[in-house]
Structure formats: structure tokens, C-alpha cells
Amino acid sequence: MLEQAVFFVLAALLATLLVSGMGRWHRYQLEKTWTRWLAKRRLVDGQRACSKEATAPEIVFVEDGFQIRFGIKAEQPAYHCLWSEVLEAIAYKQDLMTMDCVCIQFRSREGTMITVDEEMKGWGKLIDSLPDFLPGALPIEKWYRSLTAEAFELAPTILYRRAVNAGDSSGEISSSNI
Numbered sequence: 519m520l521e522q523a524v525f526f527v528l529a530a531l532l533a534t535l536l537v538s539g540m541g542r543w544h545r546y547q548l549e550k551t552w553t554r555w556l557a558k559r560r561l562v563d564g565q566r567a568c569s570k571e572a573t574a575p576e577i578v579f580v581e582d583g584f585q586i587r588f589g590i591k592a593e594q595p596a597y598h599c600l601w602s603e604v605l606e607a608i609a610y611k612q613d614l615m616t617m618d619c620v621c622i623q624f625r626s627r628e629g630t631m632i633t634v635d636e637e638m639k640g641w642g643k644l645i646d647s648l649p650d651f652l653p654g655a656l657p658i659e660k661w662y663r664s665l666t667a668e669a670f671e672l673a674p675t676i677l678y679r680r681a682v683n684a685g686d687s688s689g690e691i692s693s694s695n696i
Contacts, residue, residue, distance in 0.1 A: 577640030601651045607678040652678045
């Protein structure tokens with residue numbers, strides 16, 4: 519009985535927040551938490567969700583960028599990021615009360631921001647191959663250890679920044695990535 523009450527309260531909260539003007543990142547975090555909670559109690563995509571990994575978001579590489587997919591079947595991408603559209607990539611830590619989670623936020627020319635984190639499938643491949651996809655991006659050896667050194671500090675680190683000149687729309691890569 520109590521579980522049903524919690525379910526309905528969470529459903530009402532989710533609906534209220536999704537309808538309100540909350541940002542994409544907050545919606546993603548809420549959806550991630552909600553999906554994990556729901557997966558423990560119900561069927562996801564017609565199959566029993568047996569573990570956290572069954573519903574964990576996955577970073578999938580495609581020809582021109584990457585996608586973030588959710589669910590067991592994960593055929594439709596929830597988010598798509600084109601490498602040619604990335605203006606900036608910033609790594610930071612998110613404080614999760616008892617531990618930190620390393621995240622990378624990608625900002626596109628359109629102003630869209632997509633955040634990936636170390637709990638997603640495909641994270642290791644993404645951070646290892648980031649300099650291959652974004653020439654001039656800092657390799658993992660130059661940023662990961664300093665980012666994770668101090669617990670519970672955001673420590674934002676610019677991994678990549680595309681030079682955008684007023685008269686140049688080609689988007690040349692800047693050699694000074696902090």
C-alpha cells in the first residue's frame with residue numbers, strides 16, 4: 519500500500535516537473551532516477567529489468583557523432599550529438615552526497631547541451647577516443663587525475679573549445695584549450 523502511494527506521488531511530481539520549465543539536464547536526471555526506480559518494480563520495454571545495467575543509458579557511437587539511448591532495446595536515441603556541431607566540452611564532478619560522478623557536458627552551436635557521465639555504458643570508449651573525434655581535445659591523461667583529486671569539488675576543466683571568429687564560420691579548432 520505504501521509503495522503504491524509513493525508511486526503515485528512520484529508520478530505526480532514527475533508530471534508537474536516535466537510540464538514546468540525545467541531544463542533538459544534536470545529532466546534527464548529525473549528521468550534516469552525515475553526509470554531506475556520503476557524498472558525495479560515493473561516491466562521495461564516488455565521485458566523484466568533484472569539489473570541497473572538493463573535500463574542504464576548507453577553512449578553509442580554513430581558515423582557523425584554519438585547518441586544516448588535508454589532502455590533494454592534502446593533502438594531510438596534520446597539525444598544525438600554531432601561532432602561537427604560541438605563548440606565546447608567541459609568535464610566536471612557532480613556531488614552525489616556520498617560520492618562524486620564525473621561528467622562531460624557538450625555544448626553545440628545551437629546552444630544545446632548534452633551531459634554524459636561515468637555511469638553510462640560506453641563512457642570509457644568516449645573519454646579514451648575524445649581527441650580522435652575532437653582534434654585538439656585534451657587526452658584523458660591530462661585531465662582525469664586532477665579532476666578527481668579533490669572529493670566533492672566541481673573542478674570544471676575545459677577539454678575542448680572550438681575557435682569561433684566573427685568572420686569565420688568554418689569553426690577552426692583552437693590550439694589553446696586550457
